[in-house]
Amino acid sequence: TAKVREGVNLAAALRVEKVFPPILIHLIASGEKTGCLPPMLERAAQTLSRDIERRAMGMTALLEPLMIVIMGGVVLVIVMAVLLPIIEINQLVQ
Numbered sequence: 001t002a003k004v005r006e007g008v009n010l011a012a013a014l015r016v017e018k019v020f021p022p023i024l025i026h027l028i029a030s031g032e033k034t035g036c037l038p039p040m041l042e043r044a045a046q047t048l049s050r051d052i053e054r055r056a057m058g059m060t061a062l063l064e065p066l067m068i069v070i071m072g073g074v075v076l077v078i079v080m081a082v083l084l085p086i087i088e089i090n091q092l093v094q
Contacts, residue, residue: 010037023047 003013011029014020024044031040 021048021051 003016004010009029009032011025011032014028015025024047027040027044027047028037031037034040
């Protein structure tokens with residue numbers, strides 16, 4: 001960002017944006033203070049990657065039962081579309 005070009009440290013510039021997770025900003029600030037920014041950025045990337053993977057697995061776990069319920073509803077509609085006319089014809093015959 002422009003603030004980094006002006007001389008503001010990276011952690012402070014990212015903190016202002018309110019887009020990045022606090023753990024990322026904390027790791028960047030630690031890397032800047034210790035002079036080990038590249039390893040800390042690598043660590044932050046791994047941490048965020050694991051977090052995203054965990055969230056994706058959670059979404060998948062929720063999506064599977066939802067899809068089963070939706071498919072059950074579709075099957076129910078198809079069965080009712082076939083059976084209702086048969087039941088109506090049966091009632092007319094009686």
